[in-house]
Amino acid sequence: MIQRIMNRRTFLSHTAVAAAATALPGFAHAADSPLSAHRVESVEFRTVSVPWPRQVGRNSRGGIHGNGPTKLRVGVLHTDKGATGWGQTQGKTGSSAQLLELVKGRTVAELIDPATGIRSEKHHAIDIPLHDLAGVILNQPVWAMMGAEKPHLTKVYSGMIYFDDLDPADKPAGIDKVLENCRWDYDYGYRQFKVKIGRGNKWMPAKAGLERDIDVVNAIHKAFPDVEILVDGNNGFTVDTMIGFLKGIADVPLFWIEEPFHETVADWTRLKDYLVANGRKETLRADGEAQPDFPVLEELQKDHTLNVRLEDICGHGFTKWRRQMPQLTRQGIGVSPHTWGTALKAVYTAHFVGGYGNAPTIEGVTTQGGDVDFGENRIINAQFHPSNQPGFGLSLPTLQ
Structure with missing residues (x-):
């Protein structure tokens, strides 16, 4: 050392x-x-x-x-x-x-x-x-170094609502386990949950999996009516199965839909048309995380068929994000760089958005324990506040 x-x-x-x-x-x-x-x-x-x-x-x-x-x-x-x-x-x-x-x-x-x-x-x-x-x-x-006089604050969602109803495999916990996890996140300070869907793609028979997705989202909405719900399919749907899912949660407002299928102009256009025709015009449409097809993404955002970009804050690159922001802002395309995996990436994104704005929400990855001091980087009133300390405001014990 x-x-x-x-x-x-x-x-x-x-x-x-x-x-x-x-x-x-x-x-x-x-x-x-x-x-x-x-x-x-x-x-x-x-x-x-x-x-x-x-x-x-x-x-x-x-x-x-x-x-x-x-x-x-x-x-x-x-x-x-x-x-x-x-x-x-x-x-x-x-x-x-x-x-x-x-x-x-x-x-x-x-x-x-x-x-x-x-x-x-x-x-x-x-x-x-x-x-x-x-x-x-x-x-x-960092947010001030990028030119902001004060940080742009935005909502933050919990990115940790997965298929915990399916485990342990020998005695699945059921939907109550998902609700338990939602309660923990709610008490922590989140007022947005991103709910993973697509159980029928791999883990359950297609029909039963779709029904479970519907039941989970309806249950979360009933238990937490003041929480905004986002759904993420991780490319596990077709347009038809996604429409089937939406019909099953007709009474649940959705903040956004993320990666229902790998992006194509035809599929996203069809899904957008369905959303507009069925009272979900304001539901945001987000893509670009997994193996992004950049020409397709750029084509989709021309008419706002896609209106939120999601490339990873580290994998895509902090600087690459900075350089594409002026054009995205001019086009009216929102951003929410992917942070899943580490709470560090959530902080980097909070500073990035703090400097530039133009984000409807950012992904929160919660940590507990460990050996990083997150300092002033924290959730306050359901918004992610980036630190006012120099750099990203993160400390390791030996750097203090």
């Missing part, structure tokens, strides 16, 4: 006066920016635990998801001036030594522009750590 002569908190207190100048227009992007004074000196990888509060079961495609990541790989960047930034890595990073070869001796300003993001796709793997590092050096939360 690399030991620093100046920890994260001490560095921030030493740089507060200098970093205050970055609030002046253009300063953070100028040659004399504090980012130009810092050179990357070392890179390390660590594993962190960010477990979920309960076991998460199956969806229409995959088996039991388990209890959350306990050995999640993160990258930690250190500069020669004592600044540290860290975050979840993505894709092929190689060893820390190989990654260090790409960045050692480079100024932080050479690696990231606060106005747009990382300067080279070669650094996609450490897109998040570089954003955190820049925010730390500039003494700004």
Whole structure:
């Protein structure tokens, strides 16, 4: 483990006066920016635990998801001036030594522009750590570094309502287990639930699975009438089975429908037409998470057949999201980057949306225990409030 002569908190207190100048227009992007004074000196990888509060079961495609990541790989960047930034890595990073070869001796300003993001796709793997590092050096939360005077706040939904009625396999718990999980999430602060559907795609006979999907959603709506419901099919439906599902929940308002089938112009157009004709014009239509077909997505959003994009905040890339936001905003297409898997990604998305807005809601991934301090990043009044602390406002014990 690399030991620093100046920890994260001490560095921030030493740089507060200098970093205050970055609030002046253009300063953070100028040659004399504090980012130009810092050179990357070392890179390390660590594993962190960010477990979920309960076991998460199956969806229409995959088996039991388990209890959350306990050995999640993160990258930690250190500069020669004592600044540290860290975050979840993505894709092929190689060893820390190989990654260090790409960045050692480079100024932080050479690696990231606060106005747009990382300067080279070669650094996609450490897109998040570089954003955190820049925010730390500039003494700004990431949402403010991206230009917002105050964070855009939006709703947050629980993404943890899976097929927990089907397990354990030898004695299925039934719908009461799903309602129990909804109660936990409600008490935690969520007022939106994203409910996984598609049991008939793999785990139950088609007709029985569809009926169970309908029964679950109707039961949730009855038990939590003040909660907005989203449904996610994980590409486990056809247009016909999706319409059958909608007929079975005719009295349940839906906030959105996510990935009912792999995106095609014909299928989404037909489903949209059904929604409009049957009193669900305002139900949002979201896609783009799993193996996105970008030309199809762009075609669908031209006439708002699709009106929310979902690519993953890390897999797609924090910087890629930043660069496509102006066009999406002009087109009136909402965004809600996929965060499933780790509570860290929910924080990254909250900062991203905090900087740009244009999100109807974001995905909450709850964690309990573990070894990350989430600081001020929290749900308040059913909205996700990103931290006001520098970077993403997340701490590891050894960085405090």
